Amino acid sequence: MSRNNQSLTILALQKFKKNFWGVLSLSFILILVFIAVFAYVFAPDNTKNANWGDLSIHSKSPGFTVEMLTLPVPGKTEETHLSDYFTGKEFIQPKVPILGYEINNDSLTYTEYANDPDLAVTKSVPLTVFGTTNLETIKSDFIKEQKFILGTDSQGRDLLSRLIVGSRVSIAIGFVAVFISLLVGIFFGAIAGFFGGKVDAFVMWLVNIIWSIPTLLLVIAITLALGKGFWQVFVAVGLTMWVEVARVVRGQVMSIKQMQFVTAARALGYKNVRIIFNHILPNSMAPVIVISAANFASAILVESGLSFLGLGAQPPVPSWGGMIKDHYNYIILGKPYLALAPGIAMLLLVLAFMMVGNALRDALDVKAE
Template identity: 65%
Template sequence: MKTATSLTGIALQKFKKNFWGVFSFGFLIVCVLLAIFAYALAPDNSVNANQMHLSIHSKNPGFDVLMLTIPAKVQNQNSLSIFFFGRKNVDTEIPISKYIIRDRGVEITEYTPDGTAGLQKEYPLSLFPEAKSAKEISTKYIAEKRFLLGTDKYGRDLLSRMLIGIRISLAIGFVAVFISLVIGISLGAIAGYYGGKIDAAIMWLINVTWSIPTLLLVIAITLALGKGFWQVFIAVGLTMWVEVARVVRGQVLGVKQMQYVTAARALGYRDYRIILRHILPNSMAPVIIISAANFASAILIESGLSFLGIGAQPPIPSWGGIIKDHYAYIILGKPYLALIPGLAIMSLVTAFMLIGNALRDAMDVRG
C-alpha cells in the first residue's frame, strides 16, 4: 500500500477517515443528482410542478385518488427542454370519486374532501385523441394517483415541489459562493500583496460592509435589484465576500514573505503572475473551508428571504417559500407541510457544515 507524501494526498487520506465528512459528501452527491434529474423523478413534471388540484389540498402523505386526465394540445418541446425545465403544456387533471362509461364519452363525479356527492360532468370522446372507443378512456386516461408526501394547500404534489426546490438551494449556494470567491479573493489578494494605502482603502470597505447585518444588507440589495430568482443570487453573493477577503488578505501577508516569492520578484516576474501562480495556490486551504460554511449560510439566507416573500417568487418552488405557505398548519393539525421542507433545509445545511469541519481537520498541518 502506497503512502501519500504530498500535502493534498495526506489531506485526502485524513478526510476519508472522517465518517461524517464522507457521509455528508455522499449525501450532497445524492442531492446534486436529485437536482439534475428533478423533473425526470418528479410525479408532476410540469413547469415548477405547478399542477393544482384544489379539491385535494392539504392531504396526508400516501394519499391516493382517481385522476381523470384531459390532454392538452401538443406543443413542440424537445425532450432535453422537458428534462431540465419541465413540460410547458400541462394536461388538465381532475380528481374524481367515481366514473361511468357512456356510449359517447365518460361521466364522472368530482372528488369532494368531505365525502359528499360531487358535481357530475360528462366529457365527450372527442377530448381523448388516443381513445378509439369510450371504454378505452378508463384504461388510458383514468388512473389512481398517489401523493407520497401529500399535497400542499393548493393541491400540488409536495414531493415534486420538494425535488425541484433542491435546485434552488444548491444553485443559490453555488452562485453566491462563486461571486463571493471572485470578489473576496481579488480584493484580499490585492490588499495583502500591495499594502499601504490600497490595503487601508480595501480594509475600510471590508469593515464598513462587515458592520452591516447580513440579512439586512441582503434585503436592501434585493429590494434595489427587484424581487426575483437571479436577483437573490447576486444579493447573497455580494454580502458573503467580506470574510473571504479578510482571510485571503491574512494569508497573502504571510505567504508573500516566503523565499520563493522573493525569488520570483528577483527573476522579474510581474505582480499578477506572482499572485496567481505562487501566492494564491498556497493560500487556498482556509478559503475552501470558508466556502463550505458560506454555502450553508447562502442556503439559510435564501430560505429566510423566501419566507419573507422577497426570495424566489411563486410559482417557483423554494423550500423557504413552502414553509412560508404552510407554517400556520403547524397548529392546524398538519405540521408535516412545514416540517418536511424544514428538515430538508436542516439536512442540507448540516451536511455542508460537517464537510467544512472535516476539511478543517484534514488540512490541519498540526494533525
C-alpha cells in the same frame, strides 16, 4: 512511496476519506445535486415548476391516493422533448380528481373529488373527447390512480415534486453566491495583503463597513435595489459574503509573502501579478476552501430567509423558504409536515455542508497528524 514524499493534496485526501461523517455528507450533497439537475425526471409532477394542482385535494396527508381523469384538449397533444427533462413540461392535458365514474352509451359520467361526497359535483363528457369509444382504452389511458407520497400542499400540488424542484434554488444559490464571494473576496484580500499600506487600509475600511451592517438587512437592501427575482437574489447574497473570504485571504497573503520562495520570485524579476496568482494564492487556498463550505450553508439559509419574507425566488418558482412561508401556519392547524418537510430538507443540506467543512478543516490542517 513514503509519507514524507507524498504531496499535501494526497495526504489531505487520505485524511478526508478517513472521516466517516465528512464522506457521508459529501455523498449526500452529490446525490442531492444529481437529483436537482434531473429534478423533472425524479419528480412525480413533471410540469414546469411542479405547479399542477387542484384545490379539491389540497392539504392531503402523505400517502393520499386518488383517481385522476385526463380530459384531452382537442387539437393539442402532450409531447415530450429532451429539454422537458431539465425545464419541465409547458403543457399537460387537464386532469380532474374523481371519486368515481361510469360509462353510459356514448358518454362518460364522473363525480369530481370532494371531501364531503354529498357535495360532489357530477359531470358528463362525450366519449368522442377521448378520440376513441373503446372502453378498455379509455380506462387504461385516461383514468389512472395517482399517489402523493408526501401529500399535497395548500394549493393541491404534489409536495414531494415541489421539494425536489425547490432543491434547485437552494443548491444554485450556494454555488453562485460562493463563486461571487470567492471572485470578489480573493481579489480584494490578495491586493490588500500583498501591497499593504493605503491599499490595505482602504480594503479593510470597506470590509469593516460592510461587516458592520447585518447580513440579512444588507441582502434585503441589495435585493430591493436590483429588484425581485431569481438571479438578483443570487447576486445579492454573493455580494454580502465576500468580506469573510477577503479577511482570510488577506491574512494568508501577508504571511506567505514573507517566505523565501516569494523573495526568490522577486529576485528573478517576476511581476507582482504573477507572484500573487502563481505563487501566493495557490498556497493560501486551504482555509478558503473551508470557509467556502460554511458560506455555502450560510447562502442557503439567507436565501430561505429572503423567500420567507417574500424577497427570494418569486412564485411560481418553488423554493424551500417559500414553502415554509406558505405553510408555517399549518404547524398549529394539525398538518405540521407541510412546513416541516422543506425545513428538514434544508436542515440536512446545511448540516451536510457544515460537516464537509469540518472534515476539510481537519484534512487540510498540515500540523495535525
